[in-house]
Amino acid sequence: xxxxxxxxxxxxxxxxxxxxxxxxxxxxxxxxxxxxxxxxxxxxxxxxxxxxxxxxxxxxxxxxxxxxxxxxxxxxxxxxxxxxxxxxxxxxxxx
Amino acid sequence: xxxxxxxxxxxxxxxxxxxxxxxxxxxxxxxxxxxxxxxxxxxxxxxxxxxxxxxxxxxxxxxxxxxxxxxxxxxxxxxxxxxxxxxxxxxxxxxxxxxxxxxxxxxxxxxxxxxxxxxxxxxxxxxxxxxxxxxxxxxxxxxxxxxxxxxxxxxxxxxxxxxxxxxxxxxxxxxxxxxxxxxxxxxxxxx
Numbered sequence: 001x002x003x004x005x006x007x008x009x010x011x012x013x014x015x016x017x018x019x020x021x022x023x024x025x026x027x028x029x030x031x032x033x034x035x036x037x038x039x040x041x042x043x044x045x046x047x048x049x050x051x052x053x054x055x056x057x058x059x060x061x062x063x064x065x066x067x068x069x070x071x072x073x074x075x076x077x078x079x080x081x082x083x084x085x086x087x088x089x090x091x092x093x094x095x
Numbered sequence: 096x097x098x099x100x101x102x103x104x105x106x107x108x109x110x111x112x113x114x115x116x117x118x119x120x121x122x123x124x125x126x127x128x129x130x131x132x133x134x135x136x137x138x139x140x141x142x143x144x145x146x147x148x149x150x151x152x153x154x155x156x157x158x159x160x161x162x163x164x165x166x167x168x169x170x171x172x173x174x175x176x177x178x179x180x181x182x183x184x185x186x187x188x189x190x191x192x193x194x195x196x197x198x199x200x201x202x203x204x205x206x207x208x209x210x211x212x213x214x215x216x217x218x219x220x221x222x223x224x225x226x227x228x229x230x231x232x233x234x235x236x237x238x239x240x241x242x243x244x245x246x247x248x249x250x251x252x253x254x255x256x257x258x259x260x261x262x263x264x265x266x267x268x269x270x271x272x273x274x275x276x277x278x279x280x281x282x283x284x285x286x
Contacts, residue, residue: 011115018119022127022256023190024264030189034126063186087112094112 004090005083007052012037013045017072017080020055025071027062046070054079127256130190132249133183137242140199143176144211145238148218152230156222167276174200174272194259198248200272207244211237 008014012035019034020026026034032042049055054076058069072080150169154162177200185191202211214237221229252259 011110011118014115015119015122019122019126021260022123023260024193025191026126027189030126034129035122062189069191084116087116090112091116 003082004086005079007048007054008079008083010045012041013049014080014083016042016045016049017054017076018084020070020072021077021080025058025069027060028068028070031070049076123256126190127253130188130192133180133187136180136184137246139176139180140245141238141242143173143238144202144241145234147173148211148215148237149230149234151215152218152222152234155219170272170276192252192260193264194248194252194261195245196264198245202241202244207241210240210244213237214240 008017015035016031019031028039028042032039035042046055046057050057053073056071056073058071060067060069147169150165150172154164154166154169156162157165177196181196181199184195198207202208214233218230218233218237221227221233248259
């Protein structure tokens with residue numbers, strides 16, 4: 001049975017993971033705009049998620065400028081699915 | 096303070112699972128809803144596929160080295176246009192969508208595959224029979240159907256981005272395209 005994942009339990013990290021699930025890869029600034037957070041906040045969350053193997057960070061170029069591309073890993077997608085399932089089960093219990 | 100929190104409805108508390116999920120869904124939708132296709136993507140894809148079908152049919156029917164060159168030129172036009180629109184999409188939106196790349200390059204989808212194969216077969220037969228007007232019609236129909244499939248994929252993505260985002264990676268697509276061109280060239284030279 002899926003359990004809550006402490007690493008993505010924080011709402012901000014769940015938002016990062018959920019947003020990334022809609023694309024194959026997102027550029028740092030695009031992700032920051034969608035999440036409406038600062039560079040430093042997003043960097044901090046991405047570092048933690050990257051260390052856990054939930055996201056993959058890649059240096060690249062967009063429109064001639066250096067940037068970082070972010071993607072969910074297979075492990076990250078699985079963790080997100082299980083965490084969301086656990087949250088939904090909690091909601092069902094309350095309802 | 097405590098009384099304030101207790102009086103706050105559960106759905107409004109920041110850590111309430113429903114609110115947490117809803118906020119995450121809103122962030123995802125903000126990204127997905129903001130994505131825009133490059134201008135002229137569908138007509139460009141339709142034209143590129145029509146050129147590829149027409150050139151392929153002519154080249155196969157010609158069965159000469161020049162015919163092979165026409166086939167490869169048609170494939171190059173198609174792959175060039177596909178690469179261009181995908182790079183534009185990435186540049187405009189700051190995201191990569193493998194599902195879109197698979198749809199445009201591979202024409203994934205039953206309708207798209209069947210119509211493409213049918214129109215390519217019809218165009219090739221017409222080229223063997225030197226009925227060039229039929230080659231043109233088959234190529235145009237093939238291009239339009241392929242483009243329609245891309246349009247339908249995009250509409251489905253907007254409804255359910257998580258389900259539709261995935262696909263074959265760009266690197267794999269490039270390798271597949273290269274392998275297809277080399278394989279076709281080998282077949283033509285060997286025959």
